[in-house]
Amino acid sequence: MTERVSDGPEMVRRMAPRLVPGHFAFRTLNDAADLAEALPQAQGMFREREGISVILPADPGAPLAMRQITLDVPSALDGVGLTAAVAGALARSGIACNMVAAHHHDHVFVPEADADAAMDVLRALADGSEGKS
Incomplete structure (x- = not known):
């Protein structure tokens, strides 16, 4: 079994966002x-x-169609900070998100039109460059 990460900053650094196929x-x-x-x-x-x-x-373009981004870090269920960091970074960029925590990973559902921008925001968050120009 993979060792779970519970430290907030470590979860963010290791989250490796992955856009899941489909809507x-x-x-x-x-x-x-x-x-x-x-x-x-x-x-x-x-x-x-x-x-x-x-x-x-859902079909692409359907009302309220969302894209799923999986955070490929083995986050611990008692870890603190990943959801807040992800939701906060997306909010600062004006991107709505719906977070789903599962047993092995956390998942972010974002509006279809914002999926690419959300991936950019989350990659920047993970590498520590979010908000730096």
Whole structure:
């Protein structure tokens, strides 16, 4: 098993952002039949009071289409600072993001049109040059 990184600055340095192929959309499903049909395609899901939020494949250009950026660092679930650093850097660049923490990696969903700019921001954050001109 890979050793997990829990130190915030170390997680940021080692995060190696990777743009995942495909486009995704967040949807809420309340019907068991809809959920059963969607489950094999689901990129992720979470139970909320309003229903089951599911991240599903979407067509490019679809309303609210997102791109997924995986942070390829074995981040520890009790690590502190990676989410704040990533979300903060993207916010400073005017890029919306939805963070999803999974068991092995953290994932960032950004609007389709902002994916390339988000990759540039995250690479700069990792190499310590974010915000420097």
